[in-house]
Amino acid sequence: MFPKGTKRKFSDSGDEPAAGDEDVNQPSSVAVRMLSSYSLQRQSLLDMSLIKLQLCHMLVEPNLCRSVLIANTVRQIQEEMTQDGTWQIMTQALSAANAAAQCSADRLVATEVLCRQTEGGVTMSTVSPQAPTSYLPGTFGMDPCWEEENGEDEEEDEDSEECGSGSEEGDSDRLVEDSRTAEQVFGTFEIKNPAPSPDPALEELFSDVDASYYDLDTVLTGMQSAPKMGPYDLLESLSSHGPSPLSSSTSCRSDLNELDHIMEIIVGS
Amino acid sequence: MLNPIQVLCSDITSLSLEPEPFASYTEADIISTVEFNHTGELLATGDKGGRVVIFQREPECKTEPYSQGEYNVYSTFQSHEPEFDYLKSLEIEEKINKIRWLPQQNAAHFLLSTNDKTIKLWKVSERDKRPEGYNLKDEEGRIKDLSTVTSLQVPVLKPMDLMVEVSPRRVFANAHTYHVNSISVNSDHETYMSADDLRINLWHLGITDRSFNIVDIKPVNMEDLTEVITAAEFHPHHCNLLVYSSSKGTLRLCDMREAALCDKHSKLFEEPEDPSNRSFFSEIISSVSDVKFSHSGRYLLTRDYLTAKVWDLNMENKPLEIYQVHDYLRSKLCSLYENDCIFDKFECAWNGSDSVIMTGAYNNFFRMFDRNTKRDVTLEASRESSKPRAVLKPRRVCQGGKRRKDDISVDSLDFTKKILHTAWHPTENIIAIAATNNLYIFQDKFN
DSSP: OOOOOOOOOTTOOTTSOHHHHHGGGOGGGHHHHHHSHHHHHHHHHHHHHHHHHHSOOSSBOOOHHHHHHHHHHHHHHHHHHHHTTHHHHHHHHHHHHHHTSOOOGGGOOOOOOOOOOOTTOOSSOTTOOOOSOOOOOOOSSSOOOOOOOSSOHHHHHHHHHHHHHHOSSOOHHHHHHHHTSOOOSOHHHHHHSOSSOOOHHHHHHTTTOOGGGGGHHHHHHHHHTOSOOOGGGHHHHHHOOOOOHHHHHHHHHHHHHHHHHHHHHHHHO | OOSSOOEEEEEEOTTOSOOSTTOOOOGGGOEEEEEEOSSSSEEEEEETTSEEEEEEEOOOOSSOTTOOOOEEEEEEEEOOOOEEETTTTEEEOOOOOEEEEOOOOSSSEEEEEEOSSOEEEEEEEEEEEEEEOOSSBOTTSOBOOGGGOOSOOOOEEEEEEEEEEEEEEEEEOSOOSSOOOEEEEOTTSSEEEEEOSSEEEEEETTOOSOOEEEEEOOOSSGGGOOOOEEEEEEOSSOTTEEEEEETTSOEEEEETTTOSSTTSOSEEEOOOOOGGGOOTTHHHHHSOOEEEEOTTSSEEEEEOSSEEEEEETTOOSSOSEEEESOGGGGGGHHHHHHTTGGGOOOOEEEOTTSSEEEEEOBTTEEEEEETTTOOEEEEEOOTTTOOTTOOOOOOOEEOSSSOOTTOEEGGGOOTTSBOOEEEEOSSSSEEEEEETTEEEEEEETTO
16 A cells, blocks of 8 residues: 655655755665655655556556546656656666666567656666657657757766667667657666665565556557547548557567566566 | 425435345446436436436325425436447447437427447437227238228327337437547537547537537647546537636636637636645646536536536636535545546536535535535435435534544545436426436425
8 A cells, every 4th residue: 555645845855854865966875765755655656657557448448538647647756856866866777777688679669658768768678779868748659759968978878888789680770760669668667676786675565566567558559549540530540650559569578578587687686 | 595404315226126235236337427407307317338217207296295206217228339449449338428408399308428439319209199090900000901991990099108219319420539528518409519538529419420620639749648628518508608627627618709610718717726735646636527507607617626616707817616525535645546536527516596516525425515605515325324205414524633423534435435426406406416326316305
């Protein structure tokens, strides 16, 4: 059971110990910061929201209003996390973790999901060479806008390194093309388990995350392909670029195997 | 009017097969919409199984002063069937989202019912006479042997048992990509609108193969989607005015005279956010779940997750009145988000004179607010407290502190028992409350 929501005061920093703020730029304090009550609650809210976006009814079209509201909430959390620097710390930690992980171009699935652009390309499909990218509010469509972000050249190098090593096809053009599609939201899992050995409490908290995470694409794909070919939407449908739910779930399955492998690496370490 | 809060109760549980308190019901029996017709004589309910049940008020009986007009089942029919969208491999639910009656123009009654995708116009008519005495057919309809016909007779109409016939007159299909959440009949009695998450279409009641799109908030890129339409309604008197609400808590009044596409609003009603109350759930709880014009057409009633608000059409910058429906839930928003209750869409209703507003809550509670006296009451729709002729007892939710007898604590509220759909008779103090699969009709005995 998640902790009860607390009101976030407009000028809030009272929840966190002063030490947390001071250490914000030191990677070693990641664990401390994450354990602070407010961050933890915020993180669990973020995870809850992402799970909700994924675990929609697949037989019936998901409720668009609900999905939009959840997506807006996620966006809000991530914006706040970006602002107070938590985001950067997490992405640093995760890119370190992911450097050890295999990456494959296959895992870049052309699906529409909530897009989390991180500086280090922190999500599972880290082969996206388009780093740095700033966070862009969630996507319900294909192409997330890729914006340049100032600074963080380190991240860029790190990412392209990963890219080079990870790309099995060795075809950077193809990677570029794939990366123009939305990434899958695997980042949550990584963020919860940074490379430094995670706190057992945290692990336990998130131990029930499973591969069903990766079905997010099929859910939101269902929404994207909502512009169906009705007589009034013919023109619209021609420009619609959502893949059918079937194809995305197929590619999703191949990803699951890869991701299982990576999960083993991270959790096992 | 609410003083004293005395209501009679005639408990109608027409949609469950077994009236015992612990009988199980199927999900198809869950009532999804309730609507009185314009005279209040008929009450229609729609359920998740696509059925519509119409109740009719019995004429008052002088000999029994207390049996003043109870509602009995008038007709039941299957309005929508489950469908399958083969293109998207998704089911289309048959759940009736809304029913709206047309103003009566002849002996028959007409209503519009809609599921997520298709709107249907139904004709409800009575037959209480049948012709008898045909020359060529006998009473069972078999062709007579002509040699036995020796004289001609004129068929006469003879009374028969009342039969209510329901027939579909129009099917308005294929006009909505997203899920239809509202329909509203225009005051011109010729047109109506249907609203889905992103678009509003204007129809003529007689034309099914064409509709006009009058509002479209779909962004060019779906990635940029941050707001959806949650409810829409036509003004009760001005056939050019309509209002629609959004998931961001705004209301937009549109004038169809201004342009063919009413994307630009005439008025935008929005309450400025209170920074001291801001949380990650602020937007979700500000999402308007229902909007209703007052009978006078001067005010708007909106319902968001925790409050009901009355707006003056002439004042856009803030609501006229704010009523806290269940503010004790404000500290529980995270849990309610987790169990999805925060997305529940409660409806709201005006009474006939626009002096009282009503809306539902959890634990089968519903609330009424008197706008003039500022008094409010919480009542419960349950079998235990609703014996026929019983007076409903006001309920109270306590949040700790002094607890009176019969108070319910916030933590014991049953969030699976939610009253989402309520309706108020257009002129009298009769209310219809849908509690999951049960329909309760309460009447004010001082009627």
